[in-house]
Amino acid sequence: MNKRYIGRFAPSPSGSLHIGSMTSAFVSYFEAKHNNGLWKLRIDDIDEERSKKNYAEEIIITLEKFALIPDEIYFQSEHIKDYQNYLNELSEKDTYFCDCSRKTLQQLPQGLAGSIYNQTCLEKNLKYGAMRLKADEMKLDFYDQHYGLIKIPSSHKSDFIIKRKEGFSYIFCCVIDDYLQKITHVVRGSDLTYSTPQQIFIQKKLGIISPKYMHHPIFSLNGKKISKSDQGEPVIPENRFEILMQILKSLHQNIPKNIRNYNDLLTQALTFWDNSKVSKSFDIAMD
Ligand SMILES: [Zn+2]
Secondary structure (H helix, E strand, C coil): HHHHHHEEEECCCCCCHHHHHHHHHHHHHHHHHCCCCEEEEEECCCCCCCCCCHHHHHHHHHHHHHCCCCEHHHHHHHHHHHHHHHHCCCCCEEEEECCCCHHHHHHCCCEECEEECCCCCCCCCCCCCCEEEECCCCCCCEEEEEEEEEEEHHHHCEEEEEEECCEEEEHHHHHHHHHCCCCEEEEEHHHHHHHHHHHHHHHHHHHHCEEEEEEEEEEEECCCCCCCCCCCECCCHHHHHHHHHHHHHHCCCCCCCCCCCHHHHHHHHCCCCCHHHHHCCCEECCC
């Protein structure tokens, strides 16, 4: 029962694609295509504050210019009903509402996967607020296809939010999306490593088979990860040859010689893609 490999790239359309998100796009693409699989695109466009429709469109066009053509495009905003249906399937005894203020929550200690909640609202029997999933039975170890066994200290265990008053949490949507898109392999940046146990836990609660997880190192600038908020410069498709070169170098791939055009470079890069060469550190320094 060899299931076909189905991978995905799920950028948040809060800004243009930068070198960090392009790295994720390429790694997930190479992994999927190297396994004769499908590569699907997901647009995380439900966080209305951050998402802007024009970014979603821009992302699709940019990927096209890099000749990364998804086998499916999925918009989170079209699946709000699905999120609610799956949320309803969770047992009431596994969840509770929390009405702690933002200020209170900000004072909580920060763990690897977000703040560590002190269960203040566990016994309050609230009818409204943010919904938390009880995490007592959550397993914190998981096997990562790149880094191997990931172990998170149990002190980082915390009842986490799956739905806010404003909408579903990223963690929860991601699980449902991966399921609905039939994703078999999740390939993404190492900044999301520690949210994986939470996602595996939700899958378990919903009786969903977990996909395999592979995280890859992310670019960091002076030890800080590059994200849209601290402005990784948007990639310029006209520079696609240099950009792919830079990404291949940072991932320690064989750089094909005597290639001058982008499409040949992409073909060669895919042919010789070797994930075992990629660094096992969590980030790659960028000058
Ligand atoms: Zn609370």
